[in-house]
Amino acid sequence: MIDISKPKEQFYFRFHFQKVNIDYRHINNQIMAKKMGNEMIKPTEENQNMTADVSSDLNRQAEDNQKHVKNLISQLTAATGENDKINKSLQDENRLLRAENKRKDGNISVLQEEVHKLKTKDTKVQKEYHKLSETEGKLQKAEKTIKFLRKENDDQDRNYLKTIQDLEDKLSELSREPKIEEGCFIDHHKSLEDQVKHLTIENKDHRDRIDTLETKCRRLQELNSTLEQERNTLKQQIDTWVAKKHSTVHIQMYAAVNKELCDKMMTELENMLSMQFELNDSIIEIEKYKDPPPDSRVPLIVICINASRLGTDVNQALSHVNRSRTIAVVVLHHKEYHALPRQPSEKMLIGSDYKHIGAIVDIAYLTTKGVYPCDMNEKSLDRLVNFIKVNSQSK
Structure with a gap:
């Protein structure tokens, strides 16, 4: 069957269809000329037989040409239907890609x-820590005040007791003195x-003031204990988060061909891998090289x-690199999804030259879209992340 979606086949179809139409018109003209000649000239028996044979051949050829035209029309109809299917498939793929982009935007x-929440939590911890420090200062000041008041109260109690004792002694002395008048004694x-x-x-x-201060001190101690527990919990969460954030993963990138496309792909891969590791509370540090x-x-x-x-391209990319398990090859395919x-x-690179390589993954990209969402890219990204986790050294 002729594939009319190709330019060459379309040209062949139009040329052949025009040729058939010209032959068909030529045959009809010959038939009409024969009929007019037969009317003007009285044919002999031999001419009549010849004319009948020619007319039969021409009719048969016309029927064959009509069948061929019908066959071409049916092929054109089938090709149109196939083109509609391809368009529908492309529209479905486009919807899937838009849905995937929306999901990626949601993840971002x-x-x-999450980053905003962590920053907010860090700010809250700092405020709580400052508040706890102020509470501890107030508590220490209250304890000093209570100690001072207790000492002052004890001193006053002793002074009061001494004063009362002195007054009682004076009363006794006055009561024993007969010369003092009764009215003066009573006053x-x-x-x-x-x-x-x-x-x-x-x-x-x-004493009431001391009791009030002691009650306030107990409340401050309870508040201090609660704040201390909250601070320890938040500090533990922050320490855990900081420990994860400081578990930096180091990797390297290299391209044997110094092209602008390679630089763009390195930058795009770096952003994609960084996002994946940040979701796991890790940081990835990438060093890019133009030399091995x-x-x-x-x-x-x-x-x-x-x-x-494929084999030639991979060998050229690895020509100056020692092949080992710590190397992953990213094969870039500049093609649409259906291609x-x-x-x-x-699975295609199965020779002994490739068995020592840690991973070989495929990435699909377009100049206008970059690395676009598809099954191949998602699987390759997961494979790269696992490769880095297995072979990385965190500092």
């Missing part, structure tokens, strides 16, 4: 919210009783552009 929003006794009463009231006020990197202990991602034969290879590159 969630990640940004002096009343004055002493007023002093004792005043001192007793003042002593009670001091010296450290073979750090995982190395080699960028390979699939421009010709991507159905078989992974690691």
